[in-house]
Amino acid sequence: MIRLQDASFSYPFHSEPAVKGANLTVAPGEIVLLTGPSGCGKSTMVRMINGLGLHHFRGNLSGQVTVGGRQVSELEAADISTLVGTLFQDPESQFFALDVCDEIAMGHEWRQTPPRETERRIQHVADEFGLNPILDRSILTLSEGQKQKVALASIMSLGPRALILDEPTANLDPESTEALAKTLSALKAKGVAILIVDHRLYWLRGLADKVAVMDKGQIVAQGPFELVDDASLRRRYGLRKSHVVDPRPELLPPELTNGHTISLCNLTYAHGRQEPIFSNVSMDLPMGQVIGLLGANGVGKTTLAMLLTGLNKAEKGYLVIDGQKRKPSELLNRASVILQNTDHQLHMKTVLDEIIASLPREKKPDQKRHALTLLAKYNIAHLAQRHPQSLSGGEKQRLVIACGEAKDPDVLILDEPSSGLDGANMQLIADCAREFAQRGACVLLISHDLELLGTACWCALTLPLKTTTHKEFPHDNKTAAEYHPRKDSRKSQHHDRCPGS
Amino acid sequence: MQASFISNTNPPGSFPATLDVRTKLFLCVLSSLSAIILSSPLALAPLLAVSALYALSSKNIKKILIAYVVIFLMLGVSTIFIVLLRLVCPELAAMEFRNFLTPFLRIILMLNVVLGLALSSRVQSLLMALKSLRLPSLIYIPTSVMIRFIPTFLNDAKQVLQALKIRGYPLTPRTMFMHPLHSLRVLFVPLVFRALRSSDDLAMAAELKGVGLSNSIVPYRQQTLQSRDLAVSAFAVLLATASFTIQAYHGGFSMGMH
Amino acid sequence: MYRMEPGNPPRIIPDDQASLPKRKSRHWPVRELIVIGIFAAVVKVASLVIALIGGGMNPLTLLAKNAVFTSLLVVLLHKVPRLGTLTLFIGVSAIVSLLLMGSGAILLPVSLVAALLSELVILLAGGYRRTIGIMMGVAVYDLSSKGLSLGLSWLVMREQSALLITISIMVAIGYIGALIGLGSGHLFVKELRHAGIVHQ
Numbered sequence: 001m002i003r004l005q006d007a008s009f010s011y012p013f014h015s016e017p018a019v020k021g022a023n024l025t026v027a028p029g030e031i032v033l034l035t036g037p038s039g040c041g042k043s044t045m046v047r048m049i050n051g052l053g054l055h056h057f058r059g060n061l062s063g064q065v066t067v068g069g070r071q072v073s074e075l076e077a078a079d080i081s082t083l084v085g086t087l088f089q090d091p092e093s094q095f096f097a098l099d100v101c102d103e104i105a106m107g108h109e110w111r112q113t114p115p116r117e118t119e120r121r122i123q124h125v126a127d128e129f130g131l132n133p134i135l136d137r138s139i140l141t142l143s144e145g146q147k148q149k150v151a152l153a154s155i156m157s158l159g160p161r162a163l164i165l166d167e168p169t170a171n172l173d174p175e176s177t178e179a180l181a182k183t184l185s186a187l188k189a190k191g192v193a194i195l196i197v198d199h200r201l202y203w204l205r206g207l208a209d210k211v212a213v214m215d216k217g218q219i220v221a222q223g224p225f226e227l228v229d230d231a232s233l234r235r236r237y238g239l240r241k242s243h244v245v246d247p248r249p250e251l252l253p254p255e256l257t258n259g260h261t262i263s264l265c266n267l268t269y270a271h272g273r274q275e276p277i278f279s280n281v282s283m284d285l286p287m288g289q290v291i292g293l294l295g296a297n298g299v300g301k302t303t304l305a306m307l308l309t310g311l312n313k314a315e316k317g318y319l320v321i322d323g324q325k326r327k328p329s330e331l332l333n334r335a336s337v338i339l340q341n342t343d344h345q346l347h348m349k350t351v352l353d354e355i356i357a358s359l360p361r362e363k364k365p366d367q368k369r370h371a372l373t374l375l376a377k378y379n380i381a382h383l384a385q386r387h388p389q390s391l392s393g394g395e396k397q398r399l400v401i402a403c404g405e406a407k408d409p410d411v412l413i414l415d416e417p418s419s420g421l422d423g424a425n426m427q428l429i430a431d432c433a434r435e436f437a438q439r440g441a442c443v444l445l446i447s448h449d450l451e452l453l454g455t456a457c458w459c460a461l462t463l464p465l466k467t468t469t470h471k472e473f474p475h476d477n478k479t480a481a482e483y484h485p486r487k488d489s490r491k492s493q494h495h496d497r498c499p500g501s
Numbered sequence: 502m503q504a505s506f507i508s509n510t511n512p513p514g515s516f517p518a519t520l521d522v523r524t525k526l527f528l529c530v531l532s533s534l535s536a537i538i539l540s541s542p543l544a545l546a547p548l549l550a551v552s553a554l555y556a557l558s559s560k561n562i563k564k565i566l567i568a569y570v571v572i573f574l575m576l577g578v579s580t581i582f583i584v585l586l587r588l589v590c591p592e593l594a595a596m597e598f599r600n601f602l603t604p605f606l607r608i609i610l611m612l613n614v615v616l617g618l619a620l621s622s623r624v625q626s627l628l629m630a631l632k633s634l635r636l637p638s639l640i641y642i643p644t645s646v647m648i649r650f651i652p653t654f655l656n657d658a659k660q661v662l663q664a665l666k667i668r669g670y671p672l673t674p675r676t677m678f679m680h681p682l683h684s685l686r687v688l689f690v691p692l693v694f695r696a697l698r699s700s701d702d703l704a705m706a707a708e709l710k711g712v713g714l715s716n717s718i719v720p721y722r723q724q725t726l727q728s729r730d731l732a733v734s735a736f737a738v739l740l741a742t743a744s745f746t747i748q749a750y751h752g753g754f755s756m757g758m759h
Numbered sequence: 760m761y762r763m764e765p766g767n768p769p770r771i772i773p774d775d776q777a778s779l780p781k782r783k784s785r786h787w788p789v790r791e792l793i794v795i796g797i798f799a800a801v802v803k804v805a806s807l808v809i810a811l812i813g814g815g816m817n818p819l820t821l822l823a824k825n826a827v828f829t830s831l832l833v834v835l836l837h838k839v840p841r842l843g844t845l846t847l848f849i850g851v852s853a854i855v856s857l858l859l860m861g862s863g864a865i866l867l868p869v870s871l872v873a874a875l876l877s878e879l880v881i882l883l884a885g886g887y888r889r890t891i892g893i894m895m896g897v898a899v900y901d902l903s904s905k906g907l908s909l910g911l912s913w914l915v916m917r918e919q920s921a922l923l924i925t926i927s928i929m930v931a932i933g934y935i936g937a938l939i940g941l942g943s944g945h946l947f948v949k950e951l952r953h954a955g956i957v958h959q
Contacts, residue, residue, distance in 0.1 A: 051709075052705050056708055077708040077709055078708060078711035081708075081710065088702065094702060094706030096645065096649060096703070096710065097628060098624065098628055102629075105721045106710055107710040107711055109720060110713065111715070112718075113719065115721040119722075311663050311666060333669075335667075336667070339663070339664060343695045344657065346690075346694075389954050390953075403668075522858060526858070530865075537915060579926075583921045586924065601919050603919075604916040604917075604922055611915075619859070622859050624859075627858050639787055640847075640851065640854070642789060643792045643847065644851050644854050646795075647797070647799040647855050648859075649800075654804040655807070658804055674812065677812060682943070685826065685943070689831075690950075692805065694954075696798065696801045697794075697956055700790070704789065707793060713789035
């Protein structure tokens with residue numbers, strides 16, 4: 001069981017405490033949800049409980065924090081982890097080994113557990129979490145859901161009776177989220193005390209016994225899950241929705257208008273010598289719409305974005321923009337692609353420089369004004385002189401999207417832009433995506449976030465796409481449209497719309 | 502050669518892949534020492550022939566050829582320099598064939614055994630090999646972290662290069678030549694920050710997992726040397742001994758100091 | 760407190776029966792060992808990426824590889840300012856190169872000698888807490904390791920030592936790159952301070 005009584009915590013070199021006077025209890029067999037806007041102190045609460053705050057960050061803890069009846073201040077982090085396990089947002093970042101079996105064994109090997117006992121515990125958690133088919137797999141080949149299961153199994157093999165999960169659904173698709181909920185329900189039934197820190201609320205309906213809402217380092221509301229059904233409370237603290245209807249069945253394939261369209265035709269592509277992930281498929285992407293790109297993990301959503309912009313080279317296939325055959329690299333010049341990992345996309349010394357570097361040549365004369373306007377739009381103007389890599393995850397996400405907008409693109413591709421974002425920031429990104437589309441751009445949104453898909457998307461393409469067969473595009477001056485006038489019926493299949501079909 | 506660790510599979514029937522990494526390391530050390538000490542081409546010849554067979558048995562002919570071409574190119578350029586040097590100052594460099602032959606044979610011998618190891622090593626199996634070496638935690642922790650993160654950072658580097666293309670400053674030999682500092686900056690700033698963040702995340706996980714609680718680990722499974730490894734090592738020692746004997750009879754042990 | 764114990768099935772030990780031993784404090788905190796391992800991986804990947812972009816053996820690639828190596832080493836020594844960091848980093852990189860590529864079987868002891876010499880220089884120049892000490896240490900490491908490896912090359916090519924000319928030119932270009940890397944590494948440390956990642 002986890003108990004905090006009037007607990008406060010401050011980091012070294014910070015005058016203000018990150019958490020003030022927190023009172024929270026998680027009883028055995030209980031699931032408590034801790035939520036709140038970005039930067040409210042949720043992660044600090046986690047660090048107060050698992051001992052990292054004291055031992056890793058060397059901060060100052062006051063008040064009482066106990067796990068299993070023992071004060072965390074009297075224990076080392078490694079010992080606390082046998083009382084309370086912690087699952088981080090990105091499970092891969094906490095893996096030490098390169099295969100599943102070794103990863104689970106790691107904690108035991110360092111604790112000098114006899115090999116036969118380690119093997120027995122591996123087998124026990126493998127049976128419990130259904131890991132037997134992947135025990136010998138490399139962790140680098142696992143899906144996000146599988147990685148999370150492995151991390152959870154590795155933690156539970158140490159035998160803790162309490163568990164903390166920090167943003168566990170940020171990288172999961174809806175099906176994996178559902179599977180996680182089932183796993184947690186089973187652990188709850190076994191009497192494990194579970195504290196979940198998450199922005200996404202809907203998946204915990206019926207699972208969480210209690211909710212605590214944090215803001216500015218304090219717990220501002222606590223009660224049953226229904227507490228977050230209060231719309232005014234959610235608005236006040238920028239929380240996400242407590243009830244989300246899966247929008248995917250309602251999102252139909254994009255409707256073709258008489259306006260501009262990007263068509264990808266007869267695409268074939270495989271990673272190396274593996275089975276092709278696209279085999280002779282075609283699709284149309286009309287401008288002026290926010291199009292969701294749906295499908296399970298590994299089905300090729302990000303790869304499709306890369307193929308569209310020439311970042312990956314297709315084995316076969318061609319691109320047609322407004323009836324003219326084009327090279328994908330031409331589209332790249334007119335597109336902004338916001339990749340999932342924001343760290344890889346920030347290169348400059350200040351936030352302002354990062355935006356200025358993204359502005360097109362015609363905006364250079366008045367670059368500072370343009371850049372500051374964009375920063376203000378994404379609520380990061382006050383961070384203009386900060387180093388981009390020193391920002392929080394949500395701030396970085398908004399900065400890379402602002403950089404994408406600075407380019408004034410005709411095509412905007414957003415890959416999982418809302419993972420780890422609170423309700424207010426998710427809404428901001430959804431609004432920006434719609435605004436882009438209204439200005440005539442084609443917005444391609446790759447996301448597992450049902451709430452974002454429901455808020456931002458007008459239509460969706462679901463992968464894998466069906467194989468189609470087309471004739472080759474003619475190599476003379478006539479446009480595709482002249483050869484193959486498109487059908488504008490919403491109900492028509494994708495391959496009907498592609499030039500050459 | 503370095504690219505070998507990107508691949509995760511060995512060609513079917515690769516002989517070095519069936520050997521323990523410790524055996525392959527032993528072959529590398531033995532060959533290097535033999536190459537440095539031996540100076541008679543006759544003594545080097547048997548080692549060279551067997552090492553060539555060992556490299557070829559990795560069944561990766563294309564990579565072996567590339568490595569050979571690179572070595573030949575480097576030696577070719579060196580020879581051109583020597584010819585030029587002789588034009589200026591003839592007494593500084595002798596053009597005797599034997600003087601070229603011995604260094605060449607040494608380099609090829611060392612290259613062959615290195616290729617045998619490099620073309621058969623997989624990152625995944627290295628961690629287990631590392632456990633078998635029973636290193637103290639002071640060395641084991643950073644070494645295992647390094648091996649664990651090489652594939653991750655290779656993937657990160659690929660993504661950074663993609664992000665650069667998206668942002669409109671692709672890295673090519675030309676851009677590296679025209680703007681070297683800018684090119685290095687845009688490539689390495691994201692990588693270094695990512696590395697620093699990864700080290701923070703991993704350090705937190707390490708504290709919770711109890712990594713470093715004891716001076717060494719108790720591996721729950723480990724690689725054991727097979728009879729094949731012992732046979733190969735014994736054969737290598739015999740061969741080296743034979744070469745030293747040939748050298749003693751034909752070339753002496755002058756260390757070649759002329 | 761609960762713990763799992765040997766036995767089948769896993770058994771839970773109640774709080775009052777469990778005892779947690781007091782741990783000894785360590786000279787090398789695990790987090791610093793991890794930083795060293797991570798940097799060793801970055802350096803290895805960086806050399807590979809530069810070789811792939813720059814196209815193998817050419818003067819520019821050599822300059823860039825050495826500059827990046829030295830820059831990253833300067834950053835590491837600021838991040839983990841502890842006697843022995845340089846030696847441990849060199850040792851770890853050499854072990855992995857040996858395991859992965861079989862390269863440097865003989866170079867390992869030579870690199871370690873160069874690293875120990877540099878540790879001495881850093882100590883004499885004011886220790887790891889002073890930037891000048893770190894810069895001098897890295898410069899000396901690069902010079903001594905390159906000098907010693909040239910010595911090894913001479914052993915291999917002693918019959919025709921003129922063959923060393925090409926290698927010597929490459930080493931010289933590499934050292935120029937290393938000196939450039941000292942400057943860029945220093946600038947990078949300043950940037951990391953601005954980002955709040957390296958503290959004074």
